[in-house]
Amino acid sequence: MKKKVLALLMCSVMAVSALAGCGGSKDANEGNASKTEEQDKGAESGDKKKIKIAIGNGYKPFCYLNEEEKPDGYEYELFTKVAEKMSDKYDVKVVCDSWDNLFGGLETGKYDIVSHHLGYNAERAEKYNVSAESLMYFGEYRLVFKKGRTDISDMESLAGKTLANSGNDNIGKALVAFNEEHPDNPIVLQETMPNDESILSGIENGLYDAYTHTVFDCQTRFFDRYPEAEIEMSTVSLLGDDADCGTYALLKKGNDDLQADFDAAIKELREEGVIKELCMKWFNGDYSVKPE
Numbered sequence: 657m658k659k660k661v662l663a664l665l666m667c668s669v670m671a672v673s674a675l676a677g678c679g680g681s682k683d684a685n686e687g688n689a690s691k692t693e694e695q696d697k698g699a700e701s702g703d704k705k706k707i708k709i710a711i712g713n714g715y716k717p718f719c720y721l722n723e724e725e726k727p728d729g730y731e732y733e734l735f736t737k738v739a740e741k742m743s744d745k746y747d748v749k750v751v752c753d754s755w756d757n758l759f760g761g762l763e764t765g766k767y768d769i770v771s772h773h774l775g776y777n778a779e780r781a782e783k784y785n786v787s788a789e790s791l792m793y794f795g796e797y798r799l800v801f802k803k804g805r806t807d808i809s810d811m812e813s814l815a816g817k818t819l820a821n822s823g824n825d826n827i828g829k830a831l832v833a834f835n836e837e838h839p840d841n842p843i844v845l846q847e848t849m850p851n852d853e854s855i856l857s858g859i860e861n862g863l864y865d866a867y868t869h870t871v872f873d874c875q876t877r878f879f880d881r882y883p884e885a886e887i888e889m890s891t892v893s894l895l896g897d898d899a900d901c902g903t904y905a906l907l908k909k910g911n912d913d914l915q916a917d918f919d920a921a922i923k924e925l926r927e928e929g930v931i932k933e934l935c936m937k938w939f940n941g942d943y944s945v946k947p948e
Contacts, residue, residue, distance in 0.1 A: 795871025
């Protein structure tokens with residue numbers, strides 16, 4: 657009898673041990689599988705460098721926050737396409753920030769690339785890496801003036817006249833330089849940012865003799881929106897035919913590898929016609945290639 661009881665107890669212990677062993681093996685396998693999955697994800701993420709592209713938050717239609725407080729605009733859509741192109745090597749995040757924070761964020765390393773419909777100038781090229789590929793071409797700086805006037809055509813014709821302008825870096829410096837060279841008969845500069853209706857009214861009533869900006873701005877802000885306005889555009893570039901007329905992204909000085917990959921993505925998007933499509937969507941015109 658004692659032998660039978662002892663045999664039964666030993667069988668019970670062995671059964672419990674077997675069950676525990678099976679359970680432990682399953683848990684271990686699940687744990688190992690989970691760890692392997694996490695390691696695979698980590699390795700996949702670790703292979704990609706995280707970068708941030710920062711654009712403006714209030715410069716419609718280029719870069720702004722829409723009614724839902726979400727990033728929007730031409731540059732936002734372009735950079736989401738760039739992010740897709742670069743996704744094999746980079747984990748790209750596109751964010752909006754104020755104009756005042758963009759350059760500081762680039763210099764401190766908070767951002768890797770910044771953009772805000774930025775034109776090229778020597779000071780920027782000295783301080784930052786400027787993308788070799790243009791994001792779009794805005795055209796030459798021209799003059800908008802009252803239709804029928806024959807005394808306005810180029811920079812020299814503005815001497816003694818009142819010119820409304822936005823104080824843009826490139827054209828602003830050229831206008832100041834002209835006045836320094838012509839102190840006896842300078843251009844009267846009205847650096848102001850009134851709304852477009854006020855500019856048109858000022859041209860029509862003689863407050864301004866002319867207004868200057870890029871072909872893109874003049875076309876989209878005045879001639880497309882106010883086709884009946886009694887205005888016309890000059891045909892001569894104020895900065896000369898060799899002046900750069902593109903917009904570019906900026907990177908921290910020396911970040912050559914990232915710039916090369918960024919430029920490659922932009923070039924592919926231009927060749928595939930994507931940049932043209934975005935220009936047609938946002939500007940109702942093709943500004944994807946440099947005008948001849």
